[in-house]
Amino acid sequence: MSTRNLPDIGSTVAFATENPRETLATAIKYGAGVVVAIWMLFPIYWMLTVSIQPQEVIMNWPPKFLFFTPVLEHYVALFTEQSFGRYLLNSLIVAVGAVSISVIIGVPAAYSLSRMDVYGGHHIGFWILSTRMIPPLSIMVPLFIFFSDVGLDRSLVGLTIVHFLITLPMIIWIVKGFIDELPRSLEESAMVDGCNRIQAFREIVVPLVMPAIAAAAFISFIFSWNNFLLALVLTGGDTRTAPLVIQSSMGYLSINWGMLGAAGTVTVLPVVLISLALRNHLVEGLTMGAVKQ
Amino acid sequence: MLGAKYVRSRVDWGDSREPLLNRVDISDRTLKWLFLLPSVAILAFLAIYPFIQGIWMSFHEWPLAADTRMWVGLGNYEALVESDRFLGSARATVIFTGVSVGLELIIGVALALYLRSLSSNWRPVFRTIFILPMVMTPIATGLMWRLLLNGQIGVVNWMIINFLGMSPPAWTSSPMVAMATVIMIDIWQWTPLIVMIVYAGLLSIPETMYEAARVDGAPRLAVFRHITLPQIKYMIGIAVVFRLMRSFRSFDIIWLVTNGGPGTATEILNIYLYRVAFVNLQGGQAAALGIILLVVTIAITMGIIRGLGMQ
Numbered sequence: 001m002s003t004r005n006l007p008d009i010g011s012t013v014a015f016a017t018e019n020p021r022e023t024l025a026t027a028i029k030y031g032a033g034v035v036v037a038i039w040m041l042f043p044i045y046w047m048l049t050v051s052i053q054p055q056e057v058i059m060n061w062p063p064k065f066l067f068f069t070p071v072l073e074h075y076v077a078l079f080t081e082q083s084f085g086r087y088l089l090n091s092l093i094v095a096v097g098a099v100s101i102s103v104i105i106g107v108p109a110a111y112s113l114s115r116m117d118v119y120g121g122h123h124i125g126f127w128i129l130s131t132r133m134i135p136p137l138s139i140m141v142p143l144f145i146f147f148s149d150v151g152l153d154r155s156l157v158g159l160t161i162v163h164f165l166i167t168l169p170m171i172i173w174i175v176k177g178f179i180d181e182l183p184r185s186l187e188e189s190a191m192v193d194g195c196n197r198i199q200a201f202r203e204i205v206v207p208l209v210m211p212a213i214a215a216a217a218f219i220s221f222i223f224s225w226n227n228f229l230l231a232l233v234l235t236g237g238d239t240r241t242a243p244l245v246i247q248s249s250m251g252y253l254s255i256n257w258g259m260l261g262a263a264g265t266v267t268v269l270p271v272v273l274i275s276l277a278l279r280n281h282l283v284e285g286l287t288m289g290a291v292k293q
Numbered sequence: 294m295l296g297a298k299y300v301r302s303r304v305d306w307g308d309s310r311e312p313l314l315n316r317v318d319i320s321d322r323t324l325k326w327l328f329l330l331p332s333v334a335i336l337a338f339l340a341i342y343p344f345i346q347g348i349w350m351s352f353h354e355w356p357l358a359a360d361t362r363m364w365v366g367l368g369n370y371e372a373l374v375e376s377d378r379f380l381g382s383a384r385a386t387v388i389f390t391g392v393s394v395g396l397e398l399i400i401g402v403a404l405a406l407y408l409r410s411l412s413s414n415w416r417p418v419f420r421t422i423f424i425l426p427m428v429m430t431p432i433a434t435g436l437m438w439r440l441l442l443n444g445q446i447g448v449v450n451w452m453i454i455n456f457l458g459m460s461p462p463a464w465t466s467s468p469m470v471a472m473a474t475v476i477m478i479d480i481w482q483w484t485p486l487i488v489m490i491v492y493a494g495l496l497s498i499p500e501t502m503y504e505a506a507r508v509d510g511a512p513r514l515a516v517f518r519h520i521t522l523p524q525i526k527y528m529i530g531i532a533v534v535f536r537l538m539r540s541f542r543s544f545d546i547i548w549l550v551t552n553g554g555p556g557t558a559t560e561i562l563n564i565y566l567y568r569v570a571f572v573n574l575q576g577g578q579a580a581a582l583g584i585i586l587l588v589v590t591i592a593i594t595m596g597i598i599r600g601l602g603m604q
Contacts, residue, residue, distance in 0.1 A: 279421060
């Protein structure tokens with residue numbers, strides 16, 4: 001038996017045999033953890049459950065938590081009768097459009113702010129951060145009028161433009177934080193060797209911060225995808241995004257819970273997958289690089 | 294002359310196999326602005342233009358459905374300050390933001406301490422669980438909770454009746470309870486963010502500080518007050534800034550769960566502003582409200598950021 005296993009066995013034994021007060025404390029501690037985990041996960045689990053329960057079971061009292069025959073009828077109805085796929089596609093177009101253009105123009109901006117001693121760069125950077133603090137509704141009235149005047153209300157183009165307010169500051173700040181941490185000597189030696197500034201940026205800096213760019217892009221994708229308010233103001237009819245369709249099918253009289261559960265599950269699915277893949281960078285993204293992990 | 298020049302440049306173009314961008318020589322002085330310009334221009338259009346236009350609109354009676362506009366000076370602001378509905382929604386905003394962020398802070402710090410006390414096997418499990426609520430699409434969060442708290446099929450009511458033997462509260466139909474309900478949902482969604490930020494702060498405390506305290510036999514509360522708390526104060530500040538920023542833009546969940554009701558009990562400023570602008574179509578009044586909201590938000594968050602010395 002190798003000595004590496006000893007500490008583990010020791011702790012298991014302690015859990016079982018040491019004085020009862022300590023055992024009780026450990027039990028309470030893990031019990032509390034289980035309660036917290038259930039509190040966090042149950043609402044998500046329940047939405048998923050309802051989406052695969054037959055209508056009779058949903059309306060059943062008492063509710064069935066575990067044992068029922070799962071059905072896919074709500075998902076089928078969602079994509080055939082309600083053509084939810086089209087609204088998911090709208091959400092996707094807006095998010096991908098806003099994120100990709102933000103990456104293309106935001107990464108050079110981050111480089112410029114980080115490396116090129118822009119006059120007043122500190123203030124410009126802080127101003128970019130502050131645009132993220134604006135409550136969107138406070139500026140939506142003038143923007144709504146502007147977009148109506150130029151015929152971009154009820155269009156995905158207009159919505160994509162406004163979504164830059166979500167994606168651009170985020171990408172600039174996260175990527176800037178990473179460029180700040182790169183040693184300057186890498187580019188400087190490349191430039192001594194005859195690269196010009198653009199080459200140094202494209203061939204040295206961008207590949208090195210690529211993971212950060214990807215993380216920033218996916219995190220801002222989540223926020224663009226989740227957004228409801230901007231779409232509520234700027235789209236309607238066929239240009240609605242997925243959250244907007246969910247909201248408008250929640251009347252107060254008769255609600256088709258199975259189908260809504262399916263719509264909610266499909267809508268959160270990409271976000272859940274992305275955030276699980278990025279779980280180590282997520283907090284950094286949510287705080288725009290203020291918290292490093 | 295002209296011909297020779299043309300030929301030489303033709304040769305240059307033909308010879309080089311490098312991409313065009315690499316050969317264009319732009320001085321750093323130009324380049325740094327070229328790099329910045331698109332982003333700054335877009336953000337200026339999206340943030341500065343509507344702010345200035347909003348100020349201009351707020352001095353007018355500016356119906357969104359018609360082309361008439363009339364200068365009223367500070368009339369819109371005066372009307373707002375005198376209206377009970379505005380004052381009510383300002384109060385609802387203060388209660389909603391204050392209570393939810395306050396409770397999230399207490400629960401969040403407690404859970405972060407709990408997370409650190411776990412063994413390294415369990416930490417990643419809990420970290421993953423904590424990530425899920427905060428990335429949920431807010432409309433889906435609202436949907437989940439409407440489903441859970443529903444009067445006919447709501448599973449929470451069923452649990453309260455069967456496990457606790459009490460009659461369930463009127464989740465969204467009594468003014469006080471409706472406010473508590475939306476605060477509860479906000480706590481569900483956003484406590485994890487505080488947990489993760491504070492936890493990142495806890496991890497940066499050197500273990501030696503705790504060892505020293507243990508050698509001295511310091512009681513747990515003293516360790517928390519004199520070692521842990523001063524070390525995570527900055528992280529708590531960051532958490533508060535980001536929670537406040539988010540709280541001032543809350544809209545989706547309240548819109549979906551209570552729709553600002555019953556009556557105007559949960560009508561926070563954002564909901565009121567949406568109604569003034571896009572239901573009543575009073576553009577001038579809405580612009581004035583927007584300016585007030587924006588100035589207050591920026592003042593509060595900037596104040597905290599400067600106080601923390603985060604800049």
